[in-house]
Amino acid sequence: MAVRALGGFLVLLSVIAICEAASVFQPITDAHRSAALELFKPTDGSFGSLEEAYGALRSFEILGIDKKPDISSATCDSVLETLGSSSSSPKDLFHALRVNGILKCNVKEDAFESVVSRLKAAISSASSLLEFYYSIGSLELIKGQSSNVNVLLSDADGIFRSIKALSQSDGRWRYSSNNPESSTYAAGLALKTLAGVVSLASSEIDQSLIGTLKNDITKLFDSVEKYDDGAFYFEEKVVEAYEHHGPLATTSSVVRGFTAFADVTFGNIKLPGDKILGLAKFFLSIGIPGDTKGFFDQVDSLACLENNRVSIPLILSLPATVLSLSKKDQLKVKVSTVLGSNGPPLTVKLVRASSSGSKDSSVIESQELKFDKESASHSLDLPKSVDVGRYAFVFEVVLHDSEHEKVYATGGQTQVPVFITGIIKVDNAEIVVLDSDLGSVESQKKLDLAGENVVSLSANHRQKLRLYFQLTTPLGQVFKAHQAFLKLRHESKVEHIFVVGNSGKKFEILLDFLGLVEKFYYLSGSYDIQLTVGDAVMENSFLKAIGQIELDLPEAPEKAPRPPLQPVDPYSRYGPKAEISHIFRAPDKRPPKELSLAFLGLTFVPLLGFFIGLLRLGVNFKNFPSSAVPTTFAILFHVGIAAVLLLYVLFWLKLDLFTTLKVLGFLGAFLLFVGHRILSHLASTSNKLKSA
Template identity: 60%
Template sequence: LLMHFLLHEQGHSVVLSDADSTFHAIKALSQSDGRWRYDTNSAESSTFAAGIALEALAGVVSLSDAEVDPSMIGVVKNDIVKLFGTIKSYDDGTFYFDEKYVDGSEYKGPITTSASVVRGVTSFANVVSGKLNIPGEKILGLAKFFLGIGLPGSAKDCFNQIESLSLLENNRIFVPLILSLPSKVLSLTSKDQLKVEVTTVFGSAAPPLRVNLVQVLGSDSKIITTDSKELQFDLDNNVHYLDITPLKIDVGKYSLVFEITLQDSEHETVYTTGGRNTESVVVTGLIKVDKAEIGISENDAGSAESVEKLDLLKDTKVSLSANHLQKLRLSFQLSTPLGRTFKPHQVFLKLKHESKVEHLFVVPGSARQFKIVLDSSGSPLEYPSMLETV
């Protein structure tokens, strides 16, 4: 059957006699969950075998000299719906098929099994009339699976990955559109723009569409904003963009929820965007050191007798004198580009003596202020300071 199909694909005139009986013989191996048995002696059903069977049925339909029984075509379409009911998924919207051990045969794995189903389903969809009733988000999820596995560890898996993406790029079910961010690190200081690309799996341009940012979530899943904002489209660079300043988001990690809308309603039966898409970004910015003061006190808790203000971002010199019973106290605050209090994981203070000897201290702090109290050496020494945050 495969040889006949290949000859037919190459333009040779090949006809399969009694296609209905061949179709029925293959269909007889199908199971109630949409999977297939390898042969009449197999007790277990297989997802991998389902892909092979669907590809074989597509060959039968293609080589038939007469129309295959439409009712049987409808039954197989329903089997495909059941097969996609067994698909597995991750929280990020990735979908894949996995295989269980069948009759002691070699375990196929998600890549091989998913590739078999994609090959079979797309082949069958190409030779029958009407569309298959498969949710678009599952087709998109399969595309995300093959895009997300990186470079496979074997030539076979690499072939399955590339072939599956090629079949998903051009198929009669749904063509998946992939949303991606050219950069997932945005700087408030540099006033970076949020940029979004929407393409097919192989990077071809998408049809006319709109991209809206519909929700921003903090690292703790707390809702930052639900005000929908439409991204502008740069036709020359094929990228959608949005200024992040009006979003009022500060330094930190965020989850951005996007919604894609096709402008032409006719494209909704051709392409799938998978509904909402979530991407993670990191927002950075220059942290400002505010209200820095240095002074001498009699003890750890006492108020400083003499206080000098410091600008730690500049080369500021301050001269202080203390005896061996007194303490050197340094305090400051950290703030984000939006003026909010910033508390890093750790703050280090480096003091460098005029003799080139360096001392490194961990600065304790609260949500509002960082403060460190040090024993004085008793002599007027010069300590240029350097503040580091982690």
């Protein structure tokens, strides 16, 4: 029956976080492809430089993007121009040849021959690491693009020693003999350059030099930094460097260097597999970089790790979100390379699944996961002995193809916390009112916590209340819920919350009302009883009202504590108020319309009298000034008088007294000025006439 019950409950696998043993990282996805098309956008069919063009083309090539922008025509013109120019530096030639390796521009053989002769001359006079890096890298590119040009180095052993002379005892490199500072970023460039020297050597290089360089790589990896999630990275130690490189660029340089050197040498470079896998985790953990240089470094480094001869990292992909599964469903686990392609033949093994948070922790036997070829994923059937609870699933990737040529880094075991949930059965639930003195049962009622029934009880301060119930898992085991609370709420909304204890086989709480009278503030009346039981693995967690109890408590003494003020409902304080209805009083009676019009006519009588007075005084324009300046002041004087009259009208219709006085003050000053000028002119004219 227990097995049948287990088949019916739901299983919830929640991969909430990753333990310190390892972290879950996802390989390159379609999100990177979309980001590449957004980041690498050409302008007028070309990029700003050949270096940017190569970053875009190489990223598109690694990610398998077919619908990429067409930049072949303009970019090839730039490539041909750079290779044909005698003033092009080794750095310019290097970037042009990298682009040509992808676009296959129509470069003539004589152009290659001219470039090779210039590069060999640059190598013979080179004194810095960057000069060697660009020159040798360019020759190595020409070797793969033209078979008719001699790019081999006759003095490869001497060149190798010249570059090796810049190395330091800790595995790092100097940029030149004049620069005492050593750099981790420069170490990656040096390893990439020495790999090119080996591939271009016309004769075999001294194997003791190769062995020494392998030891330098091991020393370089001794300085690798580590994050708590298992990711490894290289940090640039040079503080006063001409160009500072961050962890992404520095780690990318080292990865390109040691993978390139491993590809051209015999024998394996002894590097721990967990560090190789840690480097892959570092590149995957940074997400999608927001700049083109960082994006290219990330994608190109992952491509180098996926095809290196040291060890190829494999990524174990587990669900990163909460899954709700039935017993018939399966947990999908994928094992792939860092770029998302399917990994080699292997076995994903569930080493153990131990429950946590309980004394009786269990260990489940090892179980191999089933592999589905169609979905390229492994699936886990939960053992029937797995009950609800908190578990730690430990996954281990095991290679079973011993004859495979490639070496893989699987990272050992990956541990993830898992929650398996189900329906918890609630049994033997009872609520009892006991006599405080004798301990006899006053009333006892069964509770159906899965149903809708409620109980009604009564008690006084001399009695006790006891509640108990049992929780069992689908396999019949005792279940200890994380939370169990009993809440009593008075009709005045005062609440009291009590923790329901666990005695081992059952949950039980005993409330002695005699000792709780002060806690209850001596409030008699009806109390609602509410039970809350919950757990992260309990699918039927509940908050249920189980009934009411009528408490008869004694009267509160004078110095007894008062119940706290209940918080005001914010909705009632800030919510909409009741609508206010207002009725205006009836308007007063107004005079007849004819009377109002007659009064309006009377207001024009003073104005009419003003004009009659002007006619009686004999107003004429004979004395109006004829010269320009006096005429202007005369006009302004009359305009000012008209403005004062208009102000009186506006005061009558609209303006208040204060505004009218302010404007009248400005107009008065104006009239005083222009009036004085025009009157002075008239007086002067009158005096001249009298004297004449």
